[in-house]
Amino acid sequence: MELDQLTECYKAMADKTRLNILALLRHEELCVCELVDILKMTQPSISQHLRKLKQAKLVKERRNSQWIFYSIDGEIYPFIKASLDSLPDMSAKIEELKASGGKVCC
Amino acid sequence: MELDQLTECYKAMADKTRLNILALLRHEELCVCELVDILKMTQPSISQHLRKLKQAKLVKERRNSQWIFYSIDGEIYPFIKASLDSLPDMSAKIEELKASGGKVCC
DNA sequence: TTAGTATATAACCATATGTTTATATAAAAT
């Protein structure tokens, strides 16, 4: 692959918050406010991290009324599956979100 | 894997020069001055990039008299093979080095 | 032991990055 594209990809992954986001999205698509809830960070911060991931083509978005759901993309990277598989399991965090009623239903 | 270790790994890969170094080392081990030669960058700059890669456990070093040879490590990362396989082929650069007599022989 | 070669480290500086606060946009609900 092109070094510039690869550099952008690894730059996008070179942040703990963004790896957390990818680890979460690996389980299911989530909207911004759900990620804010789980990661306990401000909404603008999460939005800007998502923008970087989107620019690197690691995630894609889908609008559903007032929510925008983000999910894993990364199909342009041959190594993406192996990389994502090494991320820690975050299902507990998602269960917590659901248990606390924080899950957006749609 | 641990998120902190993964973050360090992706930070180490999040730079074009370091990806270049990894792409070169994928072919064969090289010493600092050979990398300086090929990448046309200053020696301290190359050394500092190598330090980052070493700290992230992506490369290892081997001393042979006055030279220090660097080679790919990365065995702690399950995804490393797939990642390295996506790097561009740099064999031409290494051929150039050999043709110009810049290769250290030992 | 001294000079030369290879590499590492340190100090400095300019640019990039991540977070915060404030504001803008877009859709929904009233």
Next chain:
DNA sequence: ATTTTATATAAACATATGGTTATATACTAA
């Protein structure tokens, strides 16, 4: 229409990062 909710963007600031120059260390050769 106006308010509320969800998200994005912008400006400001502190910290991180990468490059350069200067210097230190380690090994070799004379």
